[in-house]
Amino acid sequence: MFVGMPESDYPDVRGLHLFADMADTRFEELMRGSYVQNFPPQVDLITEGDPSDFLHIILSGTVALSSSWNGRETVMATVRPISTFILAATIKDAPYLMSAKTLKKSRVALIPSQDVRNVFATDHGFARAIVTELAQCYRSVVKAQKDLKLRTSLERLANYLLRQHNRLDGATTFELTLEKRRLASFLGMTPENLSRAFKGLQAYGVEVRGNTIAINDRDDLAKFAKPSALIDDFSS
């Protein structure tokens, strides 16, 4: 195993809000103990229930977080560059609550959890940054739960499309970043139902051709979807 992150990756990681106001020496100390690996698609990075040995940072590619119980499985979230995942487990030194697997070829940095906890214990700037990050994560999950409990699957899909549309902003047409079967699981429905849900949104100007989605009348779709800042606004 190659230990020590290549210095060429430093700027990307350093750019993360999480490491922004950490002393240089501490940052490099952290990086020296960590390493970076390239993974092909469909590789399990993490299995839920395992002890959290590393804080993970996705540098490129896509990673899906999923959970399972009693033979069922569901996609909880997807992670995109550049961000960390399973920070809470690392901090609490508790088992992972979710599994992680690569969806595409991905480059992932691994920082030993113990190192993270050590720096956290001594570096005030880092501790504050972790607070901000965790608060953000917490609020995201609360929003996801509201989405699940308050909306029908058709409404969830409509709002998901609007959120994607915002990110890639402007263009009427965009690509789904997620396989449909996984999108279905993420939205809490079956693939069959997702297929029908897309049809159901045709009435509001949504066109689907493969992975390409066209939103022909944003206002009309929004009138149906009724997006709310307290559920759909990621930045707050």
Place this chain on the structure above:
Amino acid sequence: MFVGMPESDYPDVRGLHLFADMADTRFEELMRGSYVQNFPPQVDLITEGDPSDFLHIILSGTVALSSSWNGRETVMATVRPISTFILAATIKDAPYLMSAKTLKKSRVALIPSQDVRNVFATDHGFARAIVTELAQCYRSVVKAQKDLKLRTSLERLANYLLRQHNRLDGATTFELTLEKRRLASFLGMTPENLSRAFKGLQAYGVEVRGNTIAINDRDDLAKFAKPSALIDDFSS
């Protein structure tokens, strides 16, 4: 408005993990700017979307956190003494994602959010404690989401009863701490369905008489409920 928390309440608040290793002077500074109020049942303490002016601490009673969208409403969680709520909104200086109302006569401490953020910025012990608290909150919501996405309503009820049974530990019989209509909402089902779900659990030795639940054969119920540490264990 009475400003300054009565000193008789200090020990309770101080006992919270969150304030445990904070300097005495800082703690008293924080307490002096805060106050304590007694509320009757059914009082709205917080409305979702409002700016988060205070960190709340429940000293006695019960508070329900709920959210609504498009005319629908759902109970997200209940809060019991002694613990804080809406910490994430306070820290991020962001709007509340949930509303809060008292279910019973409750005693609640209110600490100005700005004060919390000030102390957080300077007191390393406090920052670390907030991290632990937020990590705990985050993991709780993830568990709740797994519960929702992976289980049927009957399974959710069965596991809920087992969790309650654990807390009040030992006795085969215990009281529901939540009105049934609210429990239904919390579990993501209708009151009618909850009533039927209780019947459905009779087959596994669950008896219901008003708010009193008897679990006659814990193992049998557990065989059906299949509780998992990664969903039902609150302490990790």
Place this chain on the structure above:
DNA sequence: CAATTCCGTTGATCCAGATCAAAAGAGGGG
């Protein structure tokens, strides 16, 4: 390029849970 496999779609059917309606309890206040 045929064979295989996996994904997405479509149709038919089924079921968990929602909705609607109404009766039965359970307080709570005058």
Place this chain on the structure above:
DNA sequence: CCCCTCTTTTGATCTGGATCAACGGAATTG
């Protein structure tokens, strides 16, 4: 103690979404 209101329960019905089955299409492999 009675009246009013709210909760819970029960029954009947409806429906959103799951499941089952089958097929077309895209990508993958030999």
